[in-house]
Amino acid sequence: MTTPTLNPLLLLAIPLAPLVGAAIAGLFGTKFFGNLIGRAAAHTATILGVAIACVLSFMVLNDVLAGARFNETIYTWMQLGELSLEVGFLVDPLTAMMMVVVTFVSLMVHIYTIGYMAEDEGYSRFFAYISLFTFSMLMLVMSNNFLQLFFGWEAVGLVSYLLIGFWYTRPTAIFANMKAFLVNRVGDFGFILGIGLLLAYSGSMSYDGVFAQKDVLVQQVLPGTDWNLLTVACICLFIGAMGKSAQFPLHVWLPDSMEGPTPISALIHAATMVTAGIFMVSRMSPLFELTDTALSFVLIIGSITALFMGFLGIVQNDIKRVVAYSTLSQLGYMTVALGVSAYPIAVFHLMTHAFFKALLFLGAGSVIMGMHHDQDMRNMGGLWKYMPITWLTSLLGSLALIGTPFFSGFYSKDSIIEAVAESHIYGSGFAHFAVMAGVFITAFYSFRMYFLVFHGKERFGQAHDDHGHDAHDDHHDDHHHGLAPGQKPHESPWVVTLPLVLLAIPSVIVGYFTIGPMLFGDFFGNAIFVDVVKHHSMKELAEAFHGPVAMAAHSLHSPVLYLALGGVVTAAVFYLWLPQIPAFFARVLAPVKAILDNKYYLDDFNQAVFAKGARVLGTSLWKGADQGLIDGLVVNGSTRVVAWFSATVRQVQSGYIYHYAFAMILGLIGLIGWILYTHLGSIK
Numbered sequence: 205m206t207t208p209t210l211n212p213l214l215l216l217a218i219p220l221a222p223l224v225g226a227a228i229a230g231l232f233g234t235k236f237f238g239n240l241i242g243r244a245a246a247h248t249a250t251i252l253g254v255a256i257a258c259v260l261s262f263m264v265l266n267d268v269l270a271g272a273r274f275n276e277t278i279y280t281w282m283q284l285g286e287l288s289l290e291v292g293f294l295v296d297p298l299t300a301m302m303m304v305v306v307t308f309v310s311l312m313v314h315i316y317t318i319g320y321m322a323e324d325e326g327y328s329r330f331f332a333y334i335s336l337f338t339f340s341m342l343m344l345v346m347s348n349n350f351l352q353l354f355f356g357w358e359a360v361g362l363v364s365y366l367l368i369g370f371w372y373t374r375p376t377a378i379f380a381n382m383k384a385f386l387v388n389r390v391g392d393f394g395f396i397l398g399i400g401l402l403l404a405y406s407g408s409m410s411y412d413g414v415f416a417q418k419d420v421l422v423q424q425v426l427p428g429t430d431w432n433l434l435t436v437a438c439i440c441l442f443i444g445a446m447g448k449s450a451q452f453p454l455h456v457w458l459p460d461s462m463e464g465p466t467p468i469s470a471l472i473h474a475a476t477m478v479t480a481g482i483f484m485v486s487r488m489s490p491l492f493e494l495t496d497t498a499l500s501f502v503l504i505i506g507s508i509t510a511l512f513m514g515f516l517g518i519v520q521n522d523i524k525r526v527v528a529y530s531t532l533s534q535l536g537y538m539t540v541a542l543g544v545s546a547y548p549i550a551v552f553h554l555m556t557h558a559f560f561k562a563l564l565f566l567g568a569g570s571v572i573m574g575m576h577h578d579q580d581m582r583n584m585g586g587l588w589k590y591m592p593i594t595w596l597t598s599l600l601g602s603l604a605l606i607g608t609p610f611f612s613g614f615y616s617k618d619s620i621i622e623a624v625a626e627s628h629i630y631g632s633g634f635a636h637f638a639v640m641a642g643v644f645i646t647a648f649y650s651f652r653m654y655f656l657v658f659h660g661k662e663r664f665g666q667a668h669d670d671h672g673h674d675a676h677d678d679h680h681d682d683h684h685h686g687l688a689p690g691q692k693p694h695e696s697p698w699v700v701t702l703p704l705v706l707l708a709i710p711s712v713i714v715g716y717f718t719i720g721p722m723l724f725g726d727f728f729g730n731a732i733f734v735d736v737v738k739h740h741s742m743k744e745l746a747e748a749f750h751g752p753v754a755m756a757a758h759s760l761h762s763p764v765l766y767l768a769l770g771g772v773v774t775a776a777v778f779y780l781w782l783p784q785i786p787a788f789f790a791r792v793l794a795p796v797k798a799i800l801d802n803k804y805y806l807d808d809f810n811q812a813v814f815a816k817g818a819r820v821l822g823t824s825l826w827k828g829a830d831q832g833l834i835d836g837l838v839v840n841g842s843t844r845v846v847a848w849f850s851a852t853v854r855q856v857q858s859g860y861i862y863h864y865a866f867a868m869i870l871g872l873i874g875l876i877g878w879i880l881y882t883h884l885g886s887i888k
Contacts, residue, residue, distance in 0.1 A: 208267040210274040215264070215293050218257045218303065219342040222310075222335040225253025230332030239328070246328035250335040251314045257342065258307035261300070268300040269727075275348055275412070289409060294348030298551065298731035301722075302345040302483055305555055309475035309562045310338040312703035316566050317467045319699040320573065324465075330370060334471060337363040341476040345483060349410045350399045353484070357395065357448065360477045361388045367468040368461045377463040384457035391447015391454050398440030401426075402491075405433060415490045422494045438491055438498035442505075445481025449535050452509045456806055458532060459516075462524045466569030469524060473531040474562035479554050482538045486547040490733040493545060499739075500630040503543025507631065510536025511638035512804070517649035519800045522579045523568045526653045530605065531561060533642060540635050541620045544627035545739035547732045552715075552722050553616035560604035560613055560711035563704060567598035570700050571657055574693035575664060578686035581653060586662040590693040595658050597704040602654050604711045606647040606768045609756040612715030617643075618755070619723060621764055622748075623741040643764055647771025655779045665691050716752045724749050 231237055233246030241249075264272075274295040282289040293299075313334060321327050340363055344356025361384075369381030403409060405424060406417045414421075424433040445451065450458040458478070462469055472478060485492060485502065492498055510533050517529035534557050541550035572579055574591050588595035604613040621643070624636045665687040687693065695701065721727040724746045736743045749755065759765045778786045790797055802808065 207271040210264065210267060210272050210295055212276065212278060214260060215274060215295060216278060218260045219339050221253040221256040223339040225250035226332045226335035226339060229328050233328030243327050247318055247331050250331040253335055254307060254311045254314050254338055258311045261303040261307045264295060265300040265304050268297055289351050290349055291352055292348040293346045296731040297728050299345055301555060303342065305558045306341050306475045309558055310471060312562060312707055313467045313471045316700055316703040319697045320467055320569055321465060326370060333363060333367050334468060337471060337476055344480055351409050354399060357480065360480060364472055364477055368464040370464050380460035380463040383460055387454055387457040388447045391444050394440045395444020398437045401437040418490055418494060432495065434491060435495040435497045438495050439501055441488060442485060442502055445485055449478050449481030450532055451505050451539055453806060455509060455532055456810060459525055459528045462528055466565060466572060470562045470565035473565060475558045478535055482550055482554050485542045486551050486732055489547045493733055493735045496629060499543050503540060503629060503631040503635050506536045506539025506543055507635040507638035510540060510642045514642050514645035516800055516803060519797060521581055523571060523581050523653060524579060526649060527564050527568055533646060537620050537639060540624060540639055544623050544629055544632060544741050545734050546623035546741050547734060548723050548728055549619045549623055553620060556612035556616045556715050559707055559714060560601045563597060563601040563707040563711050566704055567594055567601060570594040570696040573696050576687055581656040583664050583686055584657045585660045587693055588658040591695045593695060593701045593704060597708040600708045601711055602650045605650050609759050610716060612711055615715035615719040615752060618764060622745055626741040626744040643767040644771040647768040648775050651772045651775035652779055655775055660780050665689050719752055
């Protein structure tokens with residue numbers, strides 16, 4: 205049987221199809237060109253573009269599974285001496301899997317948006333943005349060089365800025381998108397430093413060119429220090445991932461990104477942008493495997509994120525923010541897996557998480573629609589009777605998130621916990637505690653949300669229900685939020701519920717069918733490198749794996765399952781049967797709750813130190829350098845010197861003849877004196 209080949213034109217069509225759709229909707233479907241095509245044509249063009257990309261991605265994955273590979277230059281942009289700056293594609297199992305996840309989730313979000321954004325004035329503009337977002341992410345994951353990787357990296361950041369601030373008349377949205385943009389610039393500064401170091405010492409921008417010199421790079425030190433060059437480069441690259449994948453302390457932008465419409469929350473948090481950092485570190489596994497210091501750094505940052513972001517999910521009352529902090533915590537789990545060299549497990553969890561997290565976000569959006577844009581869970585309850593499809597799919601997503609046996613999240617999440625337990629890298633002890641504690645915390649806040657929204661007393665449609673809507677999902681300030689007295693929730697239209705059903709299916713089954721080949725088979729091949737001698741977690745897990753059924757059965761003897769079950773039962777007791785208990789804890793632990801409500805005061809710290817510090821520095825530079833040095837000394841000072849000199853010289857030109865005669869006599873005396881002086885000197 206011959207190995208299939210990948211057509212470069214077909215590969216090029218995958219990112220270009222969403223780009224063309226974005227151009228059609230953005231140019232001809234908006235006020236920019238007078239809305240020439242209308243809403244239906246705009247969403248048709250973008251959905252068709254993403255659908256084409258999705259179908260082609262599945263075809264590529266099928267060919268890749270049959271052995272096809274592609275690593276070639278598509279276009280040479282610039283040649284600088286021996287350095288070539290190119291657009292090229294690297295398509296291997298890691299890339300093909302990411303392409304399928306990105307395009308499938310994006311397609312679901314596009315279809316869902318028809319119903320969710322139906323009444324919004326920026327309908328076509330939103331479709332253009334999300335298609336452009338899909339194009340940017342595809343360019344990132346398909347790249348075979350650091351230049352194109354950086355292009356995709358910055359492009360997803362730029363489009364996320366546009367999407368988070370989509371409702372640009374709301375000050376909170378503008379603050380949120382600026383916050384996301386600035387925090388990501390901090391991470392991207394580290395990212396570009398890492399790329400620059402690798403370029404400076406390898407002379408190449410291609411992955412293969414850098415990887416080929418990894419043994420040389422690991423022997424070098426950073427000039428002027430005794431720091432290992434590769435360690436510094438990898439940490440710098442990971443700082444970029446900390447920004448994009450929202451790791452502590454660069455996570456602060458992600459909860460505020462909820463100011464954007466719900467569909468983009470699903471796209472940012474599930475399949476694009478936040479997963480870019482996880483993908484990048486996995487792609488750079490040949491480099492990270494050579495530096496345990498960088499891996500420990502990754503591990504500790506991921507552990508802090510997994511544990512402490514989960515705590516914040518417990519105190520949230522906005523339904524979207526609960527899911528957002530869940531994303532932060534699960535990204536921490538993925539990062540922990542990277543830190544113990546379990547890259548395949550990190551990517552596996554990335555895939556399963558993409559499906560059930562997109563499902564949870566879109567389910568939250570469906571609830572918001574049914575509640576007339578009220579996002580406060582304290583105003584909900586008993587919705588399962590009115591929104592059966594949303595209820596059932598949200599339940600399946602929550603079960604997948606907490607790691608229920610046989611659900612997708614179980615296989616990826618339990619694998620991370622087992623990998624950490626088998627690791628002996630520095631920081632693995634704290635990491636194991638963090639991921640184990642995170643199991644209970646995740647189950648507790650997930651089912652707190654589920655019970656408050658879908659079960660218990662109906663708290664909607666009551667005039668006294670006013671908990672505030674500080675993060676509501678509608679940009680019209682005069683819009684009525686929440687159900688009026690006597691109103692009942694309603695199920696969402698089919699364009700909303702269909703994506704929920706289609707996402708629920710992989711949320712339940714994809715882990716069961718893919719864990720064997722992806723983690724313990726040869727699915728990734730050479731796409732991911734693990735040094736099994738130094739880092740043996742994957743090897744230990746492979747020896748203990750006896751199939752997905754046996755793994756689920758083994759969980760009955762594992763504390764992980766009972767921690768998750770304990771979280772669910774505790775949430776039921778607290779929020780269904782004895783609501784006075786959480787109220788009691790809120791009073792007794794008021795200082796702790798204050799810390800959680802204020803998100804560990806990190807926003808206040810950033811505002812006081814960095815934002816105000818930047819303003820003080822800017823004011824100092826403005827007054828000192830700009831006004832004092834440039835305007836005061838250089839510009840105005842030179843003007844004053846010229847004016848003084850001109851005024852002084854002007855006195856010589858008085859217009860009186862006797863002044864000129866006197867000047868001539870003085871000049872003549874001086875000339876005679878000079879001649880006599882020189883003459884007498886020559887006689888001597």
